[in-house]
Amino acid sequence: MQTTVQSSVAFKGVGLHSGQPACATILPAPAGQGIVFRRTDADPAQADIPALWSHVNQSPLCTLLENEHGMSVSTVEHIMAALVGCGIHNAVIEIDGPEVPILDGSSAMFVRGILSRGVRRMAAPLQALRILRPVEVIRGAASARLTPHDTLLVEFAIEFEDAAIGTQKKTLNMSNGSFVRELSTSRTFCRKADVDAMRANGLALGGTLENAVVVDGEKVLSPGGLRHADEAVRHKMLDAVGDLGLAGLPILGHYHGVRAGHALTNDLLHAVFSQPDCYEIVECDAATTARLPGADVHWDEIPEVA
Structure with a gap:
């Protein structure tokens, strides 16, 4: 429901x-x-x-x-x-x-x-968007793809020249409350050089070392360091979950992002909805609902953060 x-x-x-x-x-x-x-x-x-x-x-x-x-x-x-x-x-x-x-x-x-x-x-049935065939968008070295899967599976790969981030890859099934346990505490991140450039242009004025992970080469400048060794790719996955939420329905599909950002994930949703043969809208039975994000979230599973 x-x-x-x-x-x-x-x-x-x-x-x-x-x-x-x-x-x-x-x-x-x-x-x-x-x-x-x-x-x-x-x-x-x-x-x-x-x-x-x-x-x-x-x-x-x-x-x-x-x-x-x-x-x-x-x-x-x-x-x-x-x-x-x-x-x-x-x-x-x-x-x-x-x-x-x-x-x-x-x-x-x-x-x-x-x-x-x-x-x-609520006393109203829930519908989901089931991906039926692969859909992909590519911008240069970045790509985002959705393929069929019976849950929301999120896979991401990033590569940054700063050694504090480097190359990271991760795959997570979003059912059984895993978003809350595995991704929810991961913070946005940026390079110190990018922060300096943004502030020079009147952006990131509310950014601090407490609400973002700032890296400079091998160094993590934020107090306390990282919450996860791979916090950067986890945060990219968190962003993707939020951006996919703009589909308006829970998604049953495998999302694979490579160096993808907000705009590319939005391009992917445009591509999906422009091709009606690549998806179907299904009414969720109990088994389907149990595979959706948030179906089995428990308060005591929320990680503590500093």
Whole structure:
């Protein structure tokens, strides 16, 4: 069955790029609505922004959604990943400005907030998007592909010249609460040279060594170092889960990203929905639902973070 949150939960912090205070509140929503962002600082008639692939205005640094009125909200990928990972299908996210708070740079605080309120099952059947044949998009050395699978399987490979990251690969099945246990605490990361360049251009003004993993060659500059030896590729997988959540339905398929970013995953969803013969919409029975992200999440499995 479809789900929503039992009660509202608020998250306060700053926007990663703007550096301005930001508050996002997840509220229950009716069955069939999906995920909707609502700008509380806007005219109510223009405030709603559906969390859908077709509303992405591609940006190289984050996932940005925009409605037909030009109202936007950015850096939605971490909160979307938390909703997918906790198995939330319907919610309104009220936000008081143009950017979701970055919090600690991962999805951990969003996950804790959602699960502290609880998940409410609704009297409405759940549908999923099942991939029937391979679909792939390529940009230079980067690629993103979806192939048939009976769960959401996420595979990712990255390669960076900084020795602190280097080459990393990982594959995880997202069923049985593995997003919460394995990916939710992994933080966004960047090279010190990129941070310097972004700040010179008025970006990453809210970034700190506490809400991002910053590397410089072999060094990890963030206090306490890494939460996982392969935290970088885990975070790329976290981003992919959030961006795939913009399909509007849980996905049954194997996602394989190589050096992929937000825009390429969005290109992949465009490619999927432009080819109706490569997918089908299925109503989930109990066995299918048990294989979806968030189907078996337990509060005591949330990793502790410093």
